[in-house]
Amino acid sequence: QVQLVESGGGLVQAGGSLTISCVASVSISEFNAMGWYRQAPGKQRELVATISSDSINYAESSKGRFTISRDNAKNAVYLQMDTLRPDDTAVYYCYAKGAWLAYWGQGTQVTVSS
Numbered sequence: 001q002v003q004l005v006e007s008g009g010g011l012v013q014a015g016g017s018l019t020i021s022c023v024a025s026v027s028i029s030e031f032n033a034m035g036w037y038r039q040a041p042g043k044q045r046e047l048v049a050t051i052s053s054d055s056i057n058y059a060e061s062s063k064g065r066f067t068i069s070r071d072n073a074k075n076a077v078y079l080q081m082d083t084l085r086p087d088d089t090a091v092y093y094c095y096a097k098g099a100w101l102a103y104w105g106q107g108t109q110v111t112v113s114s
Helices: none
Strands: 004-007 010-013 018-024 033-039 046-052 056-058 066-071 076-081 090-097 102-104 108-113
Touching (some): 004 090, 018 090, 018 108, 033 066, 033 076, 056 066
Parallel strands (some): 010 108
Antiparallel strands (some): 004 018, 018 076, 033 046, 033 090, 046 056, 066 076, 090 102, 090 108
């Protein structure tokens, strides 16, 4: 069974930075893509960023502020978040896309105070 475990969420003031991590139970090279999504109260889950072997994509709200990266040796994907804003407050979920199945982590809460 594939497991994705997020960590690193917390409370940060507006303008601050935070890095969250996702560690997979299998080699991340087995996935076609990985990424981060988020869901705020009353809103649908939305894309934050994705990374594959040949591309990186960001939501418009993430561009210039967030950086997605991976460490294959650690089976990990990271999201560095800078210049955080209150509307970044959400549960952030790790995502992995395999050939036939998609997997989700349990989520980690990021709260940005004003």
